Amino acid sequence: MELKSKIPDGPIDKKWEKHKFDLKLVNPANKRKYKVLVVGSGLAGGAAAASMAELGYEVECFCYQDSPRRAHSIAAQGGINAAKNYQNDGDSVYRLFYDTVKGGDFRAREANVHRLAEVSNNIIDQCVAQGVPFAREYGGLLDNRSFGGAQVSRTFYARGQTGQQLLIGAYQALERQIGLGKVKMFPRHEMLEVIVVDGVAKGIVVRDMVTGEVTSHVADAVCLATGGYGNVFYLSTNAKGCNGTAVWRAYKKGAAFANPCFTQIHPTCIPVTGDHQSKLTLMSESLRNDGRIWVPKRKEDCGKPASEIPEEDRDYYLERKYPSYGNLAPRDVSSRAAKQVCDEGRGVGPTRLGVYLDFSDAINRLGAAKIEEKYGNLFEMYERITDENPYKTPMRIFPASHYTMGGLWVDYNLMSTIPGLFVLGEANFSDHGANRLGASALMQGLADGYFVIPYTIGGYLAGIKPGTRIKADDPAVKAAEQAVNDRTDKLMSIGGKETPTHFHRELGKVMWEMCGMGRNEAGLKKALELIPQIREEFWKNLRIPGSGNDLNQSLEAAGRVADFLEIGELMCLDALERRESCGGHFREEWQTEEGEALRDDENFAHVAAWEYKGEGQAPVRHTEQLTFENVHLATRSYK
């Protein structure tokens, strides 16, 4: 397997412009002769499906939800970055590029990140034109706020529901194309296989989740925009349905999986309350604009109510350790700092796995009404879940799995190692390196969907003769369908005693403990023993009532858990082989005296992309060397 990144020549700020000109075009009259499948309808998938249909391609779009409007992008709260410099505070495309490369701890591709920063401004223009009601100042101009890892205010937001509003914008654009007959939408359909003919992606196999019917769709290109695999931890901020199945099916058909161990643990989530917990809820990073994070200085004070701990006995540890970024230190750094104080026994709340996020200073300074205007829905959500009033007592927060920077390897055109298979948004690996900055996921999803794939897909399709699609009765199609049906039969026939959730929870415990915020060789090796044991037990002792030819939520869950049980193993293997600490990947063996991540640029300034070699065979690790010509490799400091 060869990893050809296809980064264009020339200076960093001219690469995308040059590449757009160099890409071949498809004649407008020919566009309708090409069919493109888009799997996923979130920011990346929804934007891509709508934009490609506007260009004239025939598009089919698939999502597991009952409507494309419900994709998990909707849950993003805080905001979206763009280099508009409306605040006159020194922002620029170059600074956004620089911050993102540095924030990713120098493990992302410079050229991709620069393109992301360039199109960030187009995204805001597009969204405003669609009617996204971003927050505004009294003068009628757009408002901004700050997010972690940046010293400028470049984040655009719509109350605490930015993801919802951006997704509704993309969804409305998509529905417009559906109404015009340019996109055919398949909600409640789950992709279970990629059809590959002579090494080229030619279609997908999907299961209708209402009837259980398995059908194939053939096309000239396939785009996966299926999100991340953060639910491998069982408890995460992802929606319950988020899964890694589509990317894992593609991996098993020959798409390389890049940096699977790069996962983001978000510092500000509501802590776990008990074994019944089914998911964790994020409290937006934007809260750190006004909230101050602290724990008691002394262990003995941890059981007391926050109000009884005087100012001098509080440790505002982020402000103390990182004075220049303070409470807006990046996510990986903040999460690790929270873990450290809890490991020291200074955590708060009934489980002692929590730190305070305190708004009392901001409420005194700005008044409760101003805080409510900025964060009202978040405060309300917190109160619903915890039964505590954050206007009166500080919030309690703890880190949780939130995002996966790793994903399918793609070249500059967003094409995977399977020609014709493109990967967009969180599902690919390309832009965030080892740590994603806040408000950059929305930016990347929309960049890929609105402004990258509409160009690069043309470059690919122009090389295919129109009308040469495979037929629906092609042997490759039948074989892919058979593989899906066999797998369903296998799952349905185990006849054991335990539920899919049971195994998912077991896997999650291993992943969180051994491949979570801190990782070490012994733990990862232990996880690599335990995961195959859980998997073996799964295939022996799983129970799924009902039938495969009907709506069956247990079967859906079981198929996803079966894939997580394999993804988790690859994550641990990747974490074991990456013998350095960078961003969200913290190997305890590699840290500075102050407990910060210690990179090894000599040996690991590369992307690790794993190639599937078959059932029971060890996957092969390939590397793509990263070169930093513009942002010079330096120790990342937020002090």
Place this chain on the structure above:
Amino acid sequence: MSKHFNLTLHVWRQKNAKCDGKFVEYPAENISPDMSFLEMLDVVNEGLIRKGEEPIAFDHDCREGICGTCSMVINGRPHGPRERTTTCQLHMRSFKDGDSITLEPWRAEAFPVIKDLMVDRGAFDRIIAAGGFISVPTGSPQDANALPIPKESADLSMDAAACIGCGACVAACPNASAMLFVSAKISHLGHLPQGQPERYLRVRDMIAQMDAEEFGTCTNHGECEAACPKGIKMENIARMNRDFIKASLTYRPATTSGGGAG
């Protein structure tokens, strides 16, 4: 730790749209007040699966009150007893030991039952496809700050745009009317200058689709506003009706002019 308690559930079970449904009683035991309502159902379902029975099918996804997927009528109220709260954000501390809870799907002609508590809300998507958008192809806009929008307009637009499309308004309405949902979209786009060019076309097309889907009409019961988990106001319906009247009075069929020069 808070004390665990027991409940009795009366759940609507229906195999699919063609079969008849019926209520079935299930015990829910050892429930923690810190559980969300859906986590309580998870516990019941885990028990059913272990016994080899089919679990209760229900729609859910984000479990943080924003995706609009969860949809069940709890003791006669869409999303249950707590105001401005989706089912997934409802917690068991709203109930007490020994309570009986009745669970039903959204009941409306336009939302056919798929299985148990799951319904098909595709009608909402078709209403949006009919006109719930601003026609702006990717790549065409001007700079975002070229058009200042008064904060008040942006805020009113945002208030309406907060709709999550869950359908509780339809489930709560004695007429199964979708007018709160439709009017929220009309207001979201209609409060903004970008939404003006298609304002009257939009209201006509969306209402035509709403009628085609066989939703009922509004007779001012106000149940929709009371059930809405996002606090969408009935004043949006009044606003939509005004736009609709104006749209009807000023309607002219589109004229098509023949081919251009060249």
